[in-house]
Amino acid sequence: MRRQARLLRTVSQASLAAQRLTDRSVLGTEICRILVQEGGYTMAGLMRLQPDGHTLVQATLVGFDPERNRFPDADLDDPADAERPAVRALRTGEVQVQNDLEHLTNPHPALAQLRALGLRSAVMVPLVEMGQKLGVLVVADREPNRFDTDFLVAITSAAADISASIILREREQLAADAGRRLTAALNAGALGAWENNLATGEMTANARWFEMLGLDPHRDAEVATTWRERLHPDDEPMLERAYARLADPAINHFEIDMRLRHAQGHWAWIHSRGMVLERDAQGRPLRLAGVHMDISQRRQDEVQLRIAADAFANSHEGIVICDGDGVILSVNRTFERVTGYSAEEAVGRRPSMLSSGYQDKAFYQRMWEEVTQRGRWEGEIWNRRKSGEVYPEWLAITRIRHEGGRLNFLGQFIDISERKQVQSRIEELSRTDPLTGLPNRRSFGDAVAARLASAEPRLAVLLLNINRFKQVNESLGYGVGDEVLQMLARRLAGVFGEGGTLARVSGDEFAVALPGAGEAEVRAVVDRLQLEMQQPFEIAGQRLVLALSAGLALSPEHGTEAELLLVSATAALNLSRGEGEQRLSVYSPGQPGASLRRLTLESQLRLALQRRELFAVYQPQVALVGGHLVGLEALVRWRHPERGVVSPGEFIPVAEEAGLITAIGDFMLRESCQAAVRMQAAGLPRVPVSVNIATGQLRRADFLPQVLSELESSGLAPALLEIEITESMLMADVQSTITLLAALRERGVRVAIDDFGTGYSSLAYLGRLSLDRLKIDQSFVRDLRVPGPAEGIVRTVIALARSLQLNTLAEGVEEAEDAERLRALGCDDAQGYLYDRPLSEAELLAKYRT
DSSP states (O other): HHHHHHHHHHHHHHHHHHHHHOOOHHHHHHHHHHIIIIIOOOEEEEEEOOOSSSSEEEEESSSTTTTTTTTOOOTTTOGTTTTTHHHHHHOOOOOOEESSSTOOSSHHHHHHHHHHHTTOOOEEEEEEEEEEEEEEEEEESSSSTOEEEEEEEHHHHHHHHHHHHHHHHHHHHHHHHHHHHOOOOHTTTTTEEEETTTTTEEEOOHHHHHHHOOOOOOTTTGGGGGGGGGBBBGGGGHHHHHHHHTTTTTTEEEEEEEEEEOOSSSSEEEEEEEEEEETTTTTTEEEEEEEEOOOOHHHHHHHHHHHHHHHHHHHEEEEHHHHHHSOEEEEOHHHHHOOOOOOHTTTOOOOOGGGGGGGHHHHHHHHHHHHHHHHHEEEEEEEEOOOOEEEEEEEEEEEEEEESSSSSEEEEEEEEEHHHHHHHHHHHHOOOOOTTTBBBBHHHHHHHHHHSSSOOEEEEEEEETTHHHHHHHHHOOOOHHHHHHHHHHHHHHHHHGSEEEEEEEEEEEEEEEEEEHHHHHHHHHHHHHHHTSSOOETTTTEEEOOOOEEEEEEETTTTTTHHHEEEEEEEEHHHHHHSSSSSSEEETTTTTTTTTTHHHHHHHHHHHHHHTOEEEEEEEEEEEEOOOOEEEEEEEEEEETTEEEEEEHHHHHHHHHOHHHHHHHHHHHHHHHHHHHHHTTTTTTOOOOEEEEOOOHTTTTHHHHHHHHHHHHTTOGGGGGEEEEHHHHHHHSHHHHHHHHHHHHTOOOEEEEEEEEEEEHHHHHTTTTTOOOOEEOOHHHHGGGGSHHHHHHHHHHHHHHHTTTEEEEEEOOSHHHHHHHHHHHOOEESSSSSOOBBOOHHHHHHHHHO
16 A cells, blocks of 8 residues: 555656646656655656657666666667667557566567666656657666556556646747747847837837837836837927828838937937738728837948048048059049049049159059058159149058958058158258358268269368367357357368368367378368467457367278278377377377277276176256156266276277177166166156167167066066167168067157257158157257257257157256257257256155155
């Protein structure tokens, strides 16, 4: 009796589980669990028929590890599986019972597998509902004869409940899947579905309908009925007209764009499509259904396209769009204005209509090869206007590849005629000494080089220095000193006449190139000059008599290169100044001090690098407006064990000639980064430290990794390091420099051009460089106080920097009036003795610690 009661309780629980559980997989597992745990049977499993209608696979197994004891799949259509009990049960619809597995003489492999698990009896119950085969329920036990008539009646009843539940769950699942597919289709199309009862005014909508208005479908369900309250007032007449047309039985659809108020307050553009579902006896619409699509983005895109069209038409750049064959499709107004060709004249032709003939066929071939390989070309080109005038432009050509392989070419250009004129003016000013109007050192060096390259390279280079000119400046003022230099320039021009090239190469130093002259001819001219110098200069109520020292180098005796001759003449001048006034010294490699001094200094400098005798000082950089600290420039110094601090002007030229400048530059980069971190930790304001970079450093392949490594090891933020390079370094290898500077800027490092205006840099390239600051050379600052071109140069440099959004800093500011003039011209920052000399770390902290 107890066994029968347990059986009934087990079957009852299985039937209840079949009614309660909705997931088919969970249902099968729960039925098998009840049979094993509640019914006390050793094993229960479920084999499920797959959707193909013939493959039977194990779905659930309770009582044994389902992974280690998996029963092989069966095929209802395979003759080899026809005698398998589970297959026979499902094919015949009859329960298969085996109550004594141990004594079977030739058991089926499936039964042998059960027997191997220690099972003595087994039953396979088919799960079939309304003729639909679902699977097989397998129950087994270690006792023989466990499955009597009572069990078979009970399990057959339970199997019917299980089968009916499975069919019901599958139908519910199909319905749910269909609903999900419909919802997914609506969501995929970003569609909000709605249905409107016109008689009651009630409207229902799906979740997407609410979401596109920023609403919650559960909390804001009533909004669907009152949705017309969200309609834009200007769109109400349009909606009314659309509904009114539906009164015609022949019209069942409408489609409009309208605006509905979003929950966040803005207007959402909605594309609404609807249709009549039901009409009354008179043909009037009763129910409507349809979908809403949010087209706000499309509307925004249309606005953006209109803006892009306006930008195209009104851009200050000339724009031309060509097809893949290079035929012009469209041009903008700036194109028409710059070239003189109207859009009607240009469309359908090729850009070669603008060719000036200044560039050859090879130029254009290289240009289009780069467009083909890289997708872009940019550079300077000369074109011809419709009027025939030739003009320079900066042109960028971009290849645009569309889906499907279609090509367009976009050309953008700016007329750089004015920029060329400014560039020419800067070039002119950069080659002239602003105080005297004479050629400067660079211009003089070019003239010497040109002469040496001529058919008659014999040349004398004479350097002249005013003895004790510093006393004139200190006693009478720099203004008087400048006037003296101007008067001296005129006197020198009178002596050397048109046969020589006269230049001012530094503050109180002049140079003369005398073609075809030898030592005797130069001495004669210098003697005549010394007589002239005996005549006093009358200025500011004073009569001044100046004395000159002179150094001479000859070509080809002392060299056949311009820089070598200048260095040799400088060595001779230094010897002259050391041996007395009004003396001409001629360079000789064997003269005392000429090469021995240099060799000694070079050797000591090499030892200084090893002994760590070099150290850094820092000159403050301040804002011209406000006077607050904005930066520091790191400067190298040498503390000689015997001579004390050696002037950089003495050892830097030696370091450059000896190839030691790169090692010094590496030291300064490392030391400056570490010192900046130390000083900022001690309370110095967080301002950038500026480090001068030598040419050898910049051209080294590992320069960028070196900078990043020093930043990382020191802990200095990249924005607090400024790299200073000169104009000549910029132009040595333009493309590599552009790439390197861009990489530095991308990583946050600042970049400045030092001594700007003394060299030559193409404005076309300057605009492409990644820079932060232009530093105005101190020679221009010093000459601001006298009438001349210096102010024009400074004004031009500041204007150029502003146009490129760069900071400007003036070097060598020593007088308050210089600072005031620079401030009036719009210069940003300054450094010089007016504010502070170069300071040690301790001195900086004592003065600027916050």
